[in-house]
Amino acid sequence: MMLPLRVMLIADDPLVRTGLAALLSDGSDCMVVGQMASDANVVAEAEVYRPDIVLWDMGWEPVDVARLECLADLRDHGIHSVVLLPDAGTGTEAWQVGARGLLLRQVEVDRLVSALRAVEQGLVVWDEAVAMPMVTATADALPGADILTPREHEVLTLLAEGLPNKIVADRLHISEHTVKFHVNAIMGKLGAQSRTEAVVLATRRGLILL
Template sequence: MNNLRILIIADDPLARAGLAMLLSDQPDCEVIGQVASDTVPEDVLNTLPADVVLWDLGWDSTSALEQLAELQEGSPPVTVVISDQSQAGEAWAAGAKGILPRETDAVSLRAALIAVSRGLVVLNPTITPSLLPSGDQLPGTISSELTPRELQVLQLLAEGLPNKGIAGRLKISDHTVKFHVNAIMGKLGAQSRTDAVMRATRAGLIII
């Protein structure tokens, strides 16, 4: 896949540097810019064509949330990093497509950014279930129904790998991958691979 172009927005320069460092060793990720939220995001996005925006809201998120809400349709999707659970609802209302806590690790952050860049919604399991779009909540038992191997396959599906790529990564056969994918789709009630990833990301199942 082509490199995922990521624009980092955060008022705290240490937060910007920290997120950039977190992503620096992740494959297929390219941080194309780091700016503060008082820089007009629309102007920055016109000069830095990002695939996805990673936005650290900080502790005082009022101004950042206002800027987020003002982004025009057609702007890259935004994943926010929140400092406090209370910010989740406002971030969702402002249009964030991904909401993650600050302690998210590099691998999970990369998976979330890839999923959001492809039009999916990613919520960490700690995010209040009521934030999920109406009708898209999954049964609370679904995560226990998926085996550890199925969760691994889900993670790689979210990264966009085909069956052959998943087989190579997990060192299993293509046939076994197909078996796992079919099992995942059945357990999630999904109609396609994309639908399975969407349902899983909305439930937070692949943000480990």
């Protein structure tokens, strides 16, 4: 018998949290183990609740940097996440920092549960409407250096020198947490699995010179 999937819910609207919890608990094989708003320490909460997966409703507003940083932190701690997006054009940044499931907010509950299960098992799930803008954006970005922001380029250049996050943060007068966020974004944009691979790929594309 398959064990219930332990899901931790994140949503700023308490009514959305309540609604999602009810949907997932009603006849599905999911068990909601924790609920919180996005301003919580989501990694610390995940360590308490020990979910199999995180379901994060992004609401109707644009996805902001703070929530993207939290997604990156979850990925760094080995916690898979599925994100509910407001529209089809907002998935790229969430994907780059670690979300492995990208669905629109109006997804049907059966598809949502299937996506949660698939991502928990190591698969990637994109809603069809979300996938096309992402593929197009990635294809447009690959040839040129403009796939990286100026700050990401600065961070990448210092990574190429073999500097740790703390030194990079000191050099750029930003926090280590922000450096970590930029590193995750760089890896996502370049399709790299490590810092070293990101430097190698960037060098091959002429984004940096060693």
